[in-house]
Amino acid sequence: MGGKYATETLGSDEGGIARAAAILRDGGLVAVPTETVYGLAARADRADAAARIYEAKGRPSFNPLIVHVASLDAAREIAVFDDTAETLAVKYWPGPLTLVLPRRRDASLAPAVTAGLDTVAIRMPNHPVMRDILREIDFPLAAPSANRSGFISPTTAAHVLASLDGRIDAVIDGGACKAGVESTIVAVREGGEIEILRPGPLEIAARLSEGGIEAPGQLASHYAPGKPVRLDVTSADRDEFIIGFSEVKGDCSLSPEGDLDEAASRLYACLHLAAASKKPRIAVAPVPETGIGKAINDRLRRAATPPD
Template identity: 40%
Template sequence: METIYWTVDKGEDNLSTYPQIIEAAERLRENEVVAFPTETVYGLGANARSDEAIKKIYTAKGRPSDNPLIVHISTTAQLEELTESIPPTAKQLMKAFWPGPLTIIFQKKKDSVSELVTAGLDTVAVRMPDHPVALALLTACGLPIAAPSANVSGKPSPTIAEHVKHDLDGKIAGIVDGGATGVGVESTVIDCTQHIPVILRPGGVSIEEMEAVVDKVTIDRALVDKEEKPKSPGMKYTHYAPAAPLYLVDGERKWIQQLIDQKRKEGLKVAILATEESASTYTADFIATCGSRKEIETIAQQLFQTLRTFDEKHPDLIFAEVFPRIGIGAAVMNRLEKAAGYKWLKQDRK
């Protein structure tokens, strides 16, 4: 399959009327798969109502079929077509954060989407992206679009179109290049089918921001206790992992440097994921700088691209600094833990 590459300037007006958007929307209506930018990461979109289209997503990504997909919409009228009801807490969150990086889980209206989208569950995950190209494409095609991240399953999510091309060129109908994404990590997923909303995946909207809008928000215990079974099926899978083993290192920089030195003496090529504040203090075979510790949102924006750079350098081992789980830092640490397969090295501070 030849993958068509459309370039779109997200700053232009009336994007839904642009030939590139119209052509990409037509491919979606033909039940083909098209990658497009959102404010979080690039999504791999297909008609949420078509089994044929959704099967192409799972095939292109190599994604497990029990891992549900998020449905993207451009209007609240579309939401009413997908859901049985909209709980008051969901309405509050939608008012505050839609369009934006928040996915809300609702009770699904029967036959509203393909069973392959929801993996047989009686709920559906929906969000309205805050990106002009995404909204233009959704408007032009007039369909609810299921769209996981546009990467090979298990690898770092794509934040530029080149990442998508690297992973999926020849496997999908087209890629809409709208430039780099903004947030850098995927949307927060929150289940609003229960009396108290439950965060199933931390992301672009923090628990602190949501608790300023609704009375109470809880967190799925599986996010803090690995012995717990996650409520979201997809959370049991390893994601975002570079080819080399990655370890999270919690300790002083001097101690981390000792770890690096020890592994290099053993003949291993060692890389480290550091920040602007610490990068110059390390000696390693490869040092990747990922944003500023003073501005955790810059780390979120650069995280996946930084993880992808390790595969270009082919280290034997990667160490990664860790960050406070405050604000979007919770999402950063969730992605790093999954990339590392929950492998930690902690300094004994006794």
């Protein structure tokens, strides 16, 4: 895909990290691996940098961004932490948990990052490449998934380039992401009550929110492969690319052994293969609604929902 920028592919070594940090300091866009998916990183404290994320992704302005920080102290400069939030952060950070908390009034954030909300979505990632970059800079990073808005999330540098080549400054090739699905998002309400806004790799005992858009990944149609998707299929039609699981064989299998962690790590890779195939439709085998299977099924249901 052509575009305004010559997208560099950087290594995950010291030189690649230094080059990525320099691009980010100047307000540029760099796709960076995390333990969940590749994120499209830019300065969260500059309006022009945040605007470039929305432009590159074609992202709707009402959809907020997740802010990535290097430490809990850095997070406290952006959000208000009550006892519940502190407990969750200490227990799960660094890791695939995003907290939606009241935004500090003096937080140095571009308005677009929070999409006009009084809350901010924030997390401390646990991937060595992203952590190395955050240690190199002195500002937080906004980093939604590094793909065109609404489409399949990327778990490799090749996935990023398939969607954003020529639209961003650089991508760091750090190999395939381990978790394979985006972070669990939890909102901490007044009084310490918590709600799940988006299921993810971490299971947290809380009710699922039925409210409006407060965080990424809540749109009804999302993660779309650009073809009709049929779920809970044990026998595919001839014109369907089947994504298998366990005893259901497929053109691509999430996990022949029925391992849900492996299924999560392979979910987007299989969807990318299905999207690129010559078959016009996609079928997906049943996946148990347990553990990380809840997050897998959440993504599949959104992928199967036609856009408005």
